[in-house]
Amino acid sequence: MSSGEFIVSLDIGTSKVRVIVAEVTRENIQIVGVGSASSKGTKKGAITDIDQAVQSIREAVAHAERMVGIEISSVFVGIAGNHISLHPSHGVVAVSGENKEIDLEDVDRVIQAARVVALPPERAVIEVVPKQYVVDGLGDIQDPHGMVGVRLEVEATIVTGSKTIIHNVLRCVEKADLSVDGILLLPLAAGEICLSDDEKNMGVVLADIGGGATSLAVFDQGDLAAVGELPIGGDFITNDIAYGLRTQTETAEKLKRKYGVALVEEADKEVNFGVPRIGSNRERTISQEELAMIIEPRVEEIFQLIREQVESLGLPGEPAGGYVLTGGVMSTPHILGVARSQLGHAVRMISPKDIGAEDPSFTGGVGIVHYIQRRWLHRLPEYDNRSHSSKRNKNKPSTWVKIRDFIGQFI
Numbered sequence: 001m002s003s004g005e006f007i008v009s010l011d012i013g014t015s016k017v018r019v020i021v022a023e024v025t026r027e028n029i030q031i032v033g034v035g036s037a038s039s040k041g042t043k044k045g046a047i048t049d050i051d052q053a054v055q056s057i058r059e060a061v062a063h064a065e066r067m068v069g070i071e072i073s074s075v076f077v078g079i080a081g082n083h084i085s086l087h088p089s090h091g092v093v094a095v096s097g098e099n100k101e102i103d104l105e106d107v108d109r110v111i112q113a114a115r116v117v118a119l120p121p122e123r124a125v126i127e128v129v130p131k132q133y134v135v136d137g138l139g140d141i142q143d144p145h146g147m148v149g150v151r152l153e154v155e156a157t158i159v160t161g162s163k164t165i166i167h168n169v170l171r172c173v174e175k176a177d178l179s180v181d182g183i184l185l186l187p188l189a190a191g192e193i194c195l196s197d198d199e200k201n202m203g204v205v206l207a208d209i210g211g212g213a214t215s216l217a218v219f220d221q222g223d224l225a226a227v228g229e230l231p232i233g234g235d236f237i238t239n240d241i242a243y244g245l246r247t248q249t250e251t252a253e254k255l256k257r258k259y260g261v262a263l264v265e266e267a268d269k270e271v272n273f274g275v276p277r278i279g280s281n282r283e284r285t286i287s288q289e290e291l292a293m294i295i296e297p298r299v300e301e302i303f304q305l306i307r308e309q310v311e312s313l314g315l316p317g318e319p320a321g322g323y324v325l326t327g328g329v330m331s332t333p334h335i336l337g338v339a340r341s342q343l344g345h346a347v348r349m350i351s352p353k354d355i356g357a358e359d360p361s362f363t364g365g366v367g368i369v370h371y372i373q374r375r376w377l378h379r380l381p382e383y384d385n386r387s388h389s390s391k392r393n394k395n396k397p398s399t400w401v402k403i404r405d406f407i408g409q410f411i
Contacts, residue, residue: 005023006021006022006023006024006032006070007021007022007024007076007368007369007372007373008020008021008022008064008072008074008075008076009022009075009076009077009078009364009365009366009368009369010057010060010061010075010076010077010078010173010178010365011078011186011364011365011368012039012042012053012056012057012077012078012169012172013039013042013210013211013212013213013364014039014042014043014210014211014212014213014233014235015038015039015210015211015212015233015234015235015328016036016037016038016039016210016211016328016361017036017037017038017039017056017057017059017060018034018035018036018060018361018362018364018365019033019034019035019036019060019061019063019064019072019075019365020033020034020064020362020365020366020368020369021033021034021035021064021067021068021070021072022366022369024369024372024373029369029370029373031352031366031369032067032068033064033065033067033068034063034064034067034362034365035059035060035061035062035063035064035065035066035067036060036063037056037057037059037060037063038056038059039053039056039211040052040053040055040056041053041054041055041056041172042056042212043212046081046083046165046168047165047168047169047171047172050168050171050172050175053172054172054175054176057172057173057176057178058176058177061075061176061178072178073178073179074178074179074180074181075173075178075179075180075181076180076181076182076183076184076368076369076372077169077170077173077180077182077183077184078183078184078185078186078189078364078365078367078368079126079161079165079166079169079183079184079185079186080185080186080187080208080213080215080227080229080364081161081162081165081213081215081229082228082229083161083162083165084126084159084160084161084185084227084229085123085159085160085161085227086157086158086159086160086224086225086226086227087117087157087158087160088155088156088157088158089114089115089117089128089155089156089157089158090114090153090154090155090156091110091111091112091113091114091115091116091153091154091156092110092113092151092152092153092154093106093109093110093113093151093152094150094151094152095149095150095151095152096109099148100148100149100150101146101147101148102135102144102145102146102147102148102149102152103145104145106144106152107133107144107145107152110133110152110153110154111128111130111154111156113154114128114130114154114156114158115128115158117158119160121163122162122163122164123160123161123162123163124160124161124162124163124166124167125158125159125160126159126160126161126166126183126184126185127158127159127183127184127185127188128156128157128158128159129156129157129158129159129188129223129224130154130155130156131154131155131156131157131222131223132154132155133152133153133154133155134152134153134154134155135147135149135151135152135153136149136150136151137151139155157223157224159185159188166183169183170183184368184371184372185227186208186215186364186367186368187206187208187215187216187217187224187227188217188224188371189364189367189368189370189371190206190208190217190326190363190364190367191206191217191219191224191367192367192370192371192374193350193352193353193363193366193367193370194206194324194326194350194363194367195219195324197222198321199219199321199322199324200219200220200221200222200223200321201221201222201321202319202320202321203218203219203220203221203315203319203320203321204218204219204220204319204320204321204322204323204324205217205218205219205306205310205315205319205321205322205323205324206218206219206323206324206326207306207323207324207325207326207327208326208327208363208364209233209234209302209325209326209327209328209329209330210233210234210327210328210329210361211233211234211235211328211329212231212233212234212235213229213230213231213232213233214229214230214232214233214302214305214306214327215227215228215229215327216228216229216230216306216309216310216313218310218313218315218319219321220315225313225314225315226313226314226315228309228312228313230302230305230306230309232301232302232305233302233327233328233329234256234328234329236298236302237256237260237295237298237299237329238252238253238256239252240294240295240297240298241255241256241260241291241294241295244294245275245277245284245286245294246277246278246279247275247276247277247278248276248278251275251276255273255275255291256291256295256332258273259271259273259288259291260291260292260295260332260333261288261291261292261295261332261333261334262292262295262296262299262332262333262334262335262337262338263292263296263334263337263338264289264292264293264296266292266333266334266337267287267288267289267291267292268287268288268289269287269288269289270287271287271288272285272286272287272288273285273286273288295332296338299329299332299335299338300338300341300342302329303338303339303341303342303343304342306323306342306343307342307343317343317344318343318344318346319346320346321346322343322344322345322346322347322348323339323343323344323346323347323348324347324348324349324350325339325347325348325349325350326349326350326351326360326363327360327361327363328359328360328361330349330351330360331359331360331361335349336348336349350363351363352366
């Protein structure tokens with residue numbers, strides 16, 4: 001894969017492994033390929049079987065490679081889970097240039113200074129997220145690059161995770177013959193494409209409802225305030241259908257995707273279909289309405305648990321900015337009606353707008369691509385697009401090497 005042409009994101013979920021391949025310039029992102037595979041060897045955000053997880057990663061990567069026609073050699077990895085925690089931090093450095101103009105090296109140094117905190121040996125730094133910069137006492141600065149000053153400070157949030165979980169994820173990626181460009185906090189990256197600045201300032205909850213887990217990110221006053229995860233998702237709906245209809249899990253999943261609706265009142269009692277039953281050679285005929293009677297209570301429970309978790313994180317059950325919902329479960333027809341009945345009317349659903357990745361289950365992977373483009377490419381003034389890559393000075397490190405080296409310092 002040619003340096004400076006593509007960003008590849010890897011989202012290792014509980015039910016699916018997803019790969020996004022994007023061609024990126026400073027101004028534009030174009031999704032050129034996606035890949036997915038059933039996720040095996042993972043549970044609740046942690047690796048439980050390395051060999052199975054490696055196989056799932058390889059299948060997803062191979063799927064994306066066939067679509068794009070390139071060889072994928074490195075990826076940015078998204079990570080989430082209950083092991084994630086946030087810590088406030090502060091860094092300060094003296095501006096180094098003779099003319100006292102703040103350059104990118106000064107910004108990097110102050111972020112590194114904020115990173116130096118005492119952590120338990122079982123914790124690892126995933127990312128340092130700047131909240132504001134302060135130049136000679138003047139605060140509320142989002143980008144100090146180019147300003148003149150003597151003293152540069154940063155107020156930041158340090159994102160840490162379980163060193164064991166992180167290293168096992170890295171091990172799986174490396175055993176799949178891939179190098180890791182960086183590890184990023186998945187809910188934070190998803191916020192790049194899901195949330196507006198106004199929502200972040202008012203206080204908003206981003207909920208990514210996947211197959212085996214629901215990731216939560218709380219934003220308040222413009223910054224990431226809290227993260228959490230619930231061990232419940234679409235797989236629990238599938239299991240309820242399997243038990244309720246006495247059928248195999250694979251059959252239950254197919255029925256959910258083909259006939260499932262989240263509201264009983266929106267189901268059609270005239271739509272009937274056969275269900276093969278375990279321990280019997282005869283099919284049972286049920287209606288879409290009967291299937292909805294199984295789905296709706298579980299969906300209600302998911303949203304009730306989300307609200308309870310948000311309250312436990314210190315926000316009201318109905319935050320001013322409301323709820324923004326994404327993830328594979330949000331593809332279920334009429335699910336927004338159930339969400340609003342449990343979470344309030346300030347609820348909306350979002351899916352990526354990029355062609356080829358418009359399913360809400362791809363939000364995390366697409367978010368990583370946008371996060372890298374918005375947060376890192378603008379900091380590299382010498383960045384060239386592909387059409388000028390041949391003119392780049394070969395003695396200078398490439399854009400992706402610089403990004404990888406900087407992000408790599410946090411893992």
